[in-house]
Amino acid sequence: xxxxxxxxxxxxxxxxxxxxxxxxxxxxxxxxxxxxxxxxxxxxxxxxxxxxxxxxxxxxxxxxxxxxxxxxxxxxxxxxxxxxxxxxxxxxxxxxxxxxxxxxxxxxxxxxxxxxxxxxxxxxxxxxxxxxxxxxxxxxxxxxxxxxxxxxxxxxxxxxxxxxxxxxxxxxxxxxxxxxxxxxxxxxxxxxxxxxxxxxxxxxxxxxxxxxxxxxxxxxxxxxxxxxxxxxxxxxxxxxxxxxxxxxxxxxxxxxxxxxxxxxxxxxxxxxxxxxxxxxxxxxxxxxxxxxxxxxxxxxxxxxxxxx
DNA sequence: AAGACGAAAGTGGTTGA
DNA sequence: TCAACAACTTTCGTCTT
Numbered sequence: 557x558x559x560x561x562x563x564x565x566x567x568x569x570x571x572x573x574x575x576x577x578x579x580x581x582x583x584x585x586x587x588x589x590x591x592x593x594x595x596x597x598x599x600x601x602x603x604x605x606x607x608x609x610x611x612x613x614x615x616x617x618x619x620x621x622x623x624x625x626x627x628x629x630x631x632x633x634x635x636x637x638x639x640x641x642x643x644x645x646x647x648x649x650x651x652x653x654x655x656x657x658x659x660x661x662x663x664x665x666x667x668x669x670x671x672x673x674x675x676x677x678x679x680x681x682x683x684x685x686x687x688x689x690x691x692x693x694x695x696x697x698x699x700x701x702x703x704x705x706x707x708x709x710x711x712x713x714x715x716x717x718x719x720x721x722x723x724x725x726x727x728x729x730x731x732x733x734x735x736x737x738x739x740x741x742x743x744x745x746x747x748x749x750x751x752x753x754x755x756x757x758x759x760x761x762x763x764x765x766x767x768x769x770x771x772x773x774x775x776x777x778x779x780x781x782x783x784x785x786x787x788x789x790x791x792x793x794x795x796x797x798x799x800x801x802x803x804x805x806x807x808x809x810x811x812x813x814x815x816x817x818x819x820x821x822x823x824x825x826x827x828x829x830x831x832x833x834x835x836x837x838x839x840x841x842x843x844x845x846x847x848x849x850x851x852x853x854x855x856x857x858x859x860x861x862x863x864x
Numbered sequence: 865a866a867g868a869c870g871a872a873a874g875t876g877g878t879t880g881a
Numbered sequence: 882t883c884a885a886c887a888a889c890t891t892t893c894g895t896c897t898t
Contacts (some may be wrong), residue, residue: 612877740882742877802888802889803888803889804891806888824866824867824868825868834889834890835890836867836868837889837891838867838888838890840868840869840870841888841889841891
């Protein structure tokens with residue numbers, strides 16, 4: 557743990573946790589990601605576009621994809637030196653074109669200004685670290701430049717960008733949380749999220765259940781022991797291939813529920829379900845699978861006996 | 865009385881013809 | 882484009898603490 561940060565700026569708690577793998581510092585009391593030092597992956601987007609031809613992987617220049625060259629937005633219309641070489645007739649044409657470009661670019665700028673303000677608002681509501689906010693802004697900018705906002709509300713694209721940025725930085729928020737923060741419907745966010753990641757060819761790793769643990773655990777006020785216990789359970793669950801195809805939040809919730817039970821800090825299924833944004837039924841299903849595959853019964857019985 | 869459990873029917877999204 | 886399908890939710894009745 558670096559010396560500089562000793563207290564959580566959000567809640568003043570001193571229960572900070574330095575996750576070396578992810579290079580971030582998490583407050584165990586309120587779940588705030590105090591600082592993250594993740595390497596910025598922003599320039600690597602195009603490298604993620606797998607396997608079609610070699611020339612598509614060009615690296616230099618502004619962050620735009622090769623298809624943008626067709627769309628003309630990246631090109632300037634007419635410079636001074638061009639103008640002098642034109643006859644009067646054509647001059648008018650070029651003035652018109654320049655006017656067009658001016659309109660387009662100011663429209664984009666105006667949109668960006670509004671959208672980035674909204675983005676900042678939502679990001680601070682969710683207490684997201686600056687790097688995530690920045691990444692979301694970049695994603696949004698690309699979306700605007702490629703005209704992906706057309707036909708969608710600005711807010712939903714902002715939310716989609718944020719959702720994508722969170723997942724890329726492995727501090728995922730659930731769609732419900734994004735929805736609450738932005739006031740956009742859950743499915744709308746999901747739709748635009750899928751749309752923009754596909755169109756921009758952003759590769760997002762499927763989110764890992766353990767990424768949710770610190771936040772959920774702190775909302776439930778669970779001890780650090782229970783938290784690491786749940787992470788361990790998750791590891792085992794992953795080995796037993798219980799995690800593929802399932803919703804990561806459900807698994808995380810079940811692991812937390814079991815861990816709380818084992819540690820004698822029992823929470824009701826309802827409580828866990830609420831913070832994880834899933835239903836009790838889902839927790840029960842995952843919970844049952846966990847008990848079947850991993851032999852946790854003994855541990856739970858142990859705790860029960862102790863109580864008596 | 866509250867929580868845990870399970871069955872059944874419904875929802876939204878993915879997949880494969 | 883449509884139907885089958887899996888994951889998840891909603892709802893509700895029953896059992897346990």
